[in-house]
Amino acid sequence: MDLNVWILSLITWMPFVGALLIMFTARHRPRAVRLIAAVATGISLLLSLVAYARFDGDVDAARFQFYQKVALVPPLGISYEVGADGIGLVLVLLTAIIIFAGVFASWTVETRSQEFYALLLVLVTGVFGVFVSLDLFVFFLFYELAVLPMYLLIGIWGSSAQIRPRGLFGWAMRETGVGSKEYAAMKLTLYLLLGSAFILVGILALYMAAGGASFSFLEMEGVAFDPVLQRWVFLLFYVGFGILAGIWPLHTWSPDGHASAPTAVSMLHAGVLMKLGAYGVVRLGMGLLPEGTHDWVPLVGTIATINIVYGALSAMAQTDLKYVIAYSSVSHMGIVLLGAATLTEAGLNGSVFQMFAHGIMTGLFFALVGLVYEKAHSREIFRMGGFGRMMPGIATAFTIGGLSSLGLPATAGFVAEFLTFLGAWRSAHSWWLFPAVAGTFLTAIYVLRVVKQIFWGAVPAGGEFHDLPDARGPEWVALVLLIFVIVLFGVAPGIALGPIDTATVPLLARLGALP
Amino acid sequence: MSLEAAGFWGLALVLLASSLAVVLSKNLFHSVLYLALALVATAGVFLLLHAEFLAAVQILLYAGGVITIVVFAIVVTERLVGERLNQTNRGVAAGGLVSLAVLIAIGLFVMRAPLPHAAPPVAGDLTEAIGRNLLTRYVLPFELLAVVFLAALLGALFFARKEE
């Protein structure tokens, strides 16, 4: 068996195998469940590192490597076709890191841990599948596989928040049950399904326009679609994937969903699934529809700047820690889409790098929020204080995550933001630079405010918080891994930028955006 | 007016009258009897159409089997409930209107359709043709029908069995 051919399939299906093993062998044995989950995701992580090492960084080499194709439904042109270019490779690595860390960060899930881990692993298979699929039909199947288990994961293992229904639509908020985990799960699922409806229409439109013979991405790439069709299909993809990427004003599922979801799910969802939306826009939208891209980038970029500033301001207004982090994701996803919309090498590299960097840092954030919540049983920022004395490890990790999020150099966040700034200034809409930079300042305000409030200062009187423990064994695995990655990619961004560049340059060449 | 036409109109009259009686009669038992009459009249129509075998089946199965079962059911339910089963109609106006609309719609459809004005001559023995086709071309549906019967039989038994 040639590892180069099978490696992506192994990475993708390993968690699925783990899920089956958990369902069939580990009934009522939580320790075995966790062990299987850790081993399955660990194997995926190791294999993604192997793939990373084996990736041929030569730009002129075939763009999609580790290629494998098995025909599934020949009459309709559906096949199981996988391969990874630099972008896919980096995102596969991201997914592997986050899920591995996520398994450790949610080590303490007690209720129905068997089903929890099984669903989580199935979901991860879907995510891997999306990043490696080169067949749009299979891509869509994986996409749905990644989206749907979320409903159960949030609905069953989630937590509810307190939101006061007020204002013009107060009655509507009361009727829909804002704040409850069921509400969040339903909202998230409906939003994402709406998005996938758009995507499905887009995919089918391209399939028919290309002659209805093949769903293969590589074959569609060779088709020059009608410009009018391109315009509409790009919009479909942008809205459809954009919902998952949290574009304003279709982002409101994200704060509720992420705040209600259990730790590992928040990590995976904010860390990886939102990237899946951005990845879809870049891969399908920009990759297949060059003219459509040119038609719509002004809108994409402008909405991205709104995301950046609006998300940061919203995050500042929150009093619930999880909501702060969730809104910060909305803000940071703006950087991702802004970078892509610049249509410059720096910007697009920054965009993909930000997908990676934000994935890691938001994963770290949600892991930490989960730990704080688990130990202090509170998410209300302004009721906490002085935790640094009791949990120095968590405080340090949170600070590092925060610094990365505000774009401090030597963390991965800086590289991504800086590249995006460069791209924005070189793009056709240089004013994008200013909201983007303003966003980093706003981020600095809310992140440091939260750090100061929770970890610094004195413990509030009342004795509610005393002798809170710091992070423990398995939790440290998650934290250290994520911090290490943040710093490593911040200090040596070339590790990721090398492969990314081999994918973005041909993409930009196709878009005619290279000088 | 040919013999066929005369037979047709006569049978049609009987058929429609008995059908109306089926849906309008207050007495359920009478309804069933009128249904039997309607079915027999239909068998007559089949004869007019040279489908003798079907006419026989119609009388045997329908007029024989179905009517028997229904009468049986009425008797059983009446005994269960301990009173005579009366039946009345409700929403006669609405039902009549909709039925009439359907009749007019189908009627218009039929009137406008280009239909043959004369039947082709009868070619050979239709009964033989039925038998031949049933065991060759339509053997699969025929066998499936047996499965349906089996399912119906089991279902009826299941429903009718005594509660534990």
Added chain:
Amino acid sequence: MNDAGTLALAALGLPLCAFVLLAVVAPLRRAGKAAGALGIAAIGGALVAALVLWRSGQGVELAWSWLPAEGGPMATVGILVDPVAAVMLVLVALVSFLVQLYSLGYLEHETGPALGRYYAYHSLFAVSMIGLVLAGNFLQMFIFWELVGLCSYLLIGFWYDKPEAARAAVKAFWTTKVGDLGFIIGIVLLWGRAGTFTFSELFKMAGDGTLAPDGLGLVMFLIYLGAVGKSAQFPLHVWLPDAMEGPTPVSALIHAATMVAAGVYLVTRAYPLFLLTPDVLALIGWVGAFTALLAAVLGLVQADIKRVLAYSTVSQLGYMMAALGAGALGAGFFHLLTHGLFKALLFLGAGAVIHAVGTNDVWRMGRLGGAMPQTAIVFLVGTLALAGIWPLAGFFSKDAVLAGVWEGGLTVPFLMLALTVFLTAFYMFRVVFLVFFGAGRAEGHPHDPPVSMSLPLWTLAGLTVGVGGYFALRGGGQEGHGPGWIPWVSSALAVAGIVCAWVTYQKQAVSAETLARIFAPLYTAAQRKFWLDDFYGAVYRGGFLALSRLVGWVDRYLVDGLVNWASAWTLRVGDRLRRIQTGRAQDYLYGVAFGLLLVIVWSYWP
């Protein structure tokens, strides 16, 4: 890689190793004293490397790819050693070394983990500052620029349980971040024009005129904004006095000698580019002079000894900037170096005092000259140097600055700076008289500090005197070729300031209250810090927080409210529609009949 490169990398790498070890090896960090020893050893090694590098006089430029791109790296990291960098490197390493040594005594009562954390931060700071000094391009400079800001934040907040310290740390970060926004936008804009971050390439382009000067003013102004934040120039100086909440050695190192001088260093570094934009230079000069005067006035009314020194730092940074703005590059940089020495000395001296009496309030000190003579002597040396008394280091550098500003034709800024000379002498000697002589009485039994603390003090005092003596013997400053009357005037002003302070605070011939009454409006304004902090507070609360609350409200109750509205209506309509499901099969059959009719009608529709 040549010799100079190795030395420079050693200077950078030793503290880096110390930091990584302290960060990763938790037991070492928790040991406290051992962590301190490691940090001191590393920075000591870096100091030796820096000295050797400086004496060798070699220059070197190295670069490695950092952000790979299609057509060659988009950005590099590397090392640029030239005379300016070398001497700055020596200053940084020296002060860092002395301060780390001093801290061992100053923080002897801290727990092991806290001390280890302190030295980890200090090592990180050393790495960042050395990296900043050795940066060969704008991007790398920005990277380390932010990292020193981070260390500043962490060290101000070292005692993070204290709410004031937490607030001051965050304030420092945010305020300097405002300037850094300008800096990064400036870098991006400059890259947009020139396509490179590297100093040497940019200077070459500036030299041969390939860098179009139109619009460059904005770019350079934005880059200067970074210096405004970091070097505490008006109007972003507000963070520096508050930063005194950190441990005193931190104030000496970061907020007096090294980090705050980074802005000056930045302007010095990018000087060939600033020369293309004379308007920006003039602005730098004016803002510098104004900052100097403003901070001096503010320094007059402080009761906290560290705050007096902090305002004095702001004031002196204004001097340096004014010199740079006037075109006196050498004078500004010279003042940076000498100021680094004697201001560190002053802070460490103040630290010794605070360590001894346990308070920062000058009104609760007094007659400490007898109890701690060593401290009094070194503090006096520092004060005289700061006041600009011959033959100490401060005299020559301040003289050079004044001459440079005069020569640069900035008359009004010159007058402001001259006035500041008087004020500086006055407020510094106010402190000296109140603390070491004066009428007050300190509590407890103050005594001179242990040797680990006094050794750095004496070293710095010796250097202050030595540098001054060197120039006194050699005659004149580096390039202070102004008119001959300037040294006399500045000395006269300084002496006048000292005398005034003596009259007011020692002899008490003039009461301080009377002075305050005479200058009542100014006094009130200075007490309120010219309302700048209030203004920023209002902007923060009324601008950012209010706006964020508005956006948060809009998001939750309008944007999301609309979603909920649609959802609630769907639910309601569904509730109504549910009623057509009567459950009676016959009603459904009506539906079927209608459907049949529809099909037929539709098939006949024209």
Added chain:
Amino acid sequence: MGLQPYLLLAACLFAIGLFGVLTRRNAIGILLGIELMLNAVNVNLVAFARYAADPAGLIFALFTISITVAEVALGLAIVILIFRVRRTVEADRLDLLKG
């Protein structure tokens, strides 16, 4: 004699059956209406078979009759069952499907 009269006759039969199904209150009555409608279909099938000279129609009619018989048997079994449980065969009260 054309095909049209047969089809019209079947249409009338169908409409009467429909009327019965729509208006009868008694479940057995509804079943009788259904029988009439199916009968109308049979008339159609046989008539078409005759005029198109294709025995397929006859065979389908045969199937219909057979299935109808099964259906009636089952339907009545259900009616009896409902009777046992709910003590009524009034169609109005059989509204378990109500939304």
